[in-house]
Amino acid sequence: MRLHINIDHVATIRQARRTDEPDPVRAAVLVEQGGADGVTVHLREDRRHIQDRDVRLLMETVRTGVNLEIAATDAMVSLAVELAPMAVTLVPENREEITTEGGLDLGGGVTDRVTAAVEAIREAGVRTALFIDPDPDALHQARDTGTDAVELHTGEYANAWRVGRGAPVELDRLQRAAALGRSLGLDVHAGHGLTYENVAPVASIAEIEELNIGHSVVSRSVFQGIEAAVRAMKTILMNARRDA
Numbered sequence: 001m002r003l004h005i006n007i008d009h010v011a012t013i014r015q016a017r018r019t020d021e022p023d024p025v026r027a028a029v030l031v032e033q034g035g036a037d038g039v040t041v042h043l044r045e046d047r048r049h050i051q052d053r054d055v056r057l058l059m060e061t062v063r064t065g066v067n068l069e070i071a072a073t074d075a076m077v078s079l080a081v082e083l084a085p086m087a088v089t090l091v092p093e094n095r096e097e098i099t100t101e102g103g104l105d106l107g108g109g110v111t112d113r114v115t116a117a118v119e120a121i122r123e124a125g126v127r128t129a130l131f132i133d134p135d136p137d138a139l140h141q142a143r144d145t146g147t148d149a150v151e152l153h154t155g156e157y158a159n160a161w162r163v164g165r166g167a168p169v170e171l172d173r174l175q176r177a178a179a180l181g182r183s184l185g186l187d188v189h190a191g192h193g194l195t196y197e198n199v200a201p202v203a204s205i206a207e208i209e210e211l212n213i214g215h216s217v218v219s220r221s222v223f224q225g226i227e228a229a230v231r232a233m234k235t236i237l238m239n240a241r242r243d244a
C-alpha cells in the first residue's frame, strides 16, 4: 500500500502570513525521507494554500512523484497537461467550503466535462483518479469516464468514527466500494479525514492501493517534526496490512 502525504496545510500556515515559511517544497523532502511514496498537493482555484510556484518547484524536486489534485476546469487541466505530474486527481471544488466536502458529482453534464478532462490528462501520459463517494453509482460513472483510478472519500467514515457511532457501517461501505472498484478494473485509492486513530481499518482493506493523508500528519508534525510524523503513519499502514 502506498502512502501519499498531502502537504497543503504546510502552505496554509505560510499563507496565514503571506510570507515564505514554512515552505512546502522543503516539507516534501522530509516527507519522502519519512517514507512517503508520493507527495499530494491541491492547487485550488482560490490559491488559498498551495501556489503555482509550489507545484512547479515540487515537479523538479520530488523524487517519488507528485499527485496533483485539481478541479476539472480548462485552466487546471491545461496546467496539468503542461506539468505532467505522476498522477492527477480530479476533485470537486466549492469556494465556500473549508475542505473538499464530498466526492465528484458525476451526474448529468458534469460527466462530459470530467470525461474530457480524463482524456486530455491521460493523453499527456498522466494517470488519473476521480475523487468520489464510496457508492456503486459513482463507481460505475467513474469507470465510464475512462479514468485509471478512483479515490474513495473517507470523510463520512472519519466523521462516524469521531462521534463514536456508525463507523462499522461506513467501513463496510468502503469495503464494498473498494471491491466493486477493483471488479470494474479501477485502481482504488482512499482519503480524507484519516488520522492515526482511524486509519488502520481502512488500511486493512486489501483492494485499496493508496491512501492520501494530510491534515492529521501535518498536525502531528507541529509537535514531532514532519519526517517522524510520516514515519509513524507509515508504520501503522504497514502493520495494518501485515495483520489483515
Ligand code: PXP
Binding pocket: 006, 008, 042, 069, 089, 091, 099, 100, 131, 151, 190, 191, 192, 193, 194, 212, 213, 214, 215, 216
Ligand atoms: N484526498 C483528497 C482528494 C482531498 O481533497 C484531501 C484534502 O484536501 C485529502 C485526500 C486529504 O485529506 P486530509 O487532509 O483530511 O487528510
